[in-house]
Amino acid sequence: AQSVTQLGSHVSVSEGALVLLRCNYSSSVPPYLFWYVQYPNQGLQLLLKYTTGATLVKGINGFEAEFKKSETSFHLTKPSAHMSDAAEYFCAVSDGRKGGKLIFGQGTELSVKP
Amino acid sequence: DADVTQTPRNRITKTGKRIMLECSQTKGHDRMYWYRQDPGLGLRLIYYSFDVKDINKGEISDGYSVSRQAQAKFSLSLESAIPNQTALYFCATSESRAGSGAFFGQGTRLTVV
Numbered sequence: 001a002q003s004v005t006q007l008g009s010h011v012s013v014s015e016g017a018l019v020l021l022r023c024n025y026s027s028s029v030p031p032y033l034f035w036y037v038q039y040p041n042q043g044l045q046l047l048l049k050y051t052t053g054a055t056l057v058k059g060i061n062g063f064e065a066e067f068k069k070s071e072t073s074f075h076l077t078k079p080s081a082h083m084s085d086a087a088e089y090f091c092a093v094s095d096g097r098k099g100g101k102l103i104f105g106q107g108t109e110l111s112v113k114p
Numbered sequence: 115d116a117d118v119t120q121t122p123r124n125r126i127t128k129t130g131k132r133i134m135l136e137c138s139q140t141k142g143h144d145r146m147y148w149y150r151q152d153p154g155l156g157l158r159l160i161y162y163s164f165d166v167k168d169i170n171k172g173e174i175s176d177g178y179s180v181s182r183q184a185q186a187k188f189s190l191s192l193e194s195a196i197p198n199q200t201a202l203y204f205c206a207t208s209e210s211r212a213g214s215g216a217f218f219g220q221g222t223r224l225t226v227v
Binding site: 004006009032034035036042044045046051052077082090094101104106107 | 156158208
């Protein structure tokens with residue numbers, strides 16, 4: 001079975017500061033990993049994904065994530081936070097055999113202070 | 115127009131009523147999903163369909179049913195709504211290839227009173 005744990009339900013940073021949202025996964029097969037963002041009253045938008053190949057993945061809006069198999073982690077980072085980054089972020093895992101069937105973490109709400 | 119459209123966007127219904135949430139997509143994807151979002155719990159899979167004749171239960175299917183009327187349409191029904199089904203419901207679609215991820219609709223906020 002697969003699972004995802006996001007460490008910290010709420011993260012608050014100052015504008016311009018580093019954003020780090022933590023995600024650890026459990027999977028018995030090579031995982032496919034995803035980060036989604038949800039702005040208020042909207043659906044989920046794909047930020048980035050890891051399938052195979054390069055372990056450092058770049059996404060939209062300046063975000064990136066690094067797949068670390070030894071640590072079973074896929075943390076999301078952004079060097080400099082912007083007010084518009086305030087949203088809820090979800091990490092998800094898929095085993096690939098089931099196509100887009102995703103298992104989600106609990107979500108992390110990011111607040112950005114001026 | 116949105117690629118994945120959910121109707122209605124908001125709905126208040128009474129306990130015991132039957133309600134249907136509808137989803138249609140223009141992405142041409144074979145696979146469709148219904149998720150439920152609750153604060154602090156993330157998104158949980160209710161049902162998924164890999165094609166019109168292939169429908170599968172997710173982790174929280176009790177109290178729900180689905181119908182895949184066509185490749186582009188996937189509806190979710192609550193046969194007898196109860197208050198703990200109050201939640202935000204999302205429809206999603208994906209390609210069949212591994213690692214394709216999913217595309218989400220805007221969500222339906224359902225309140226059962």
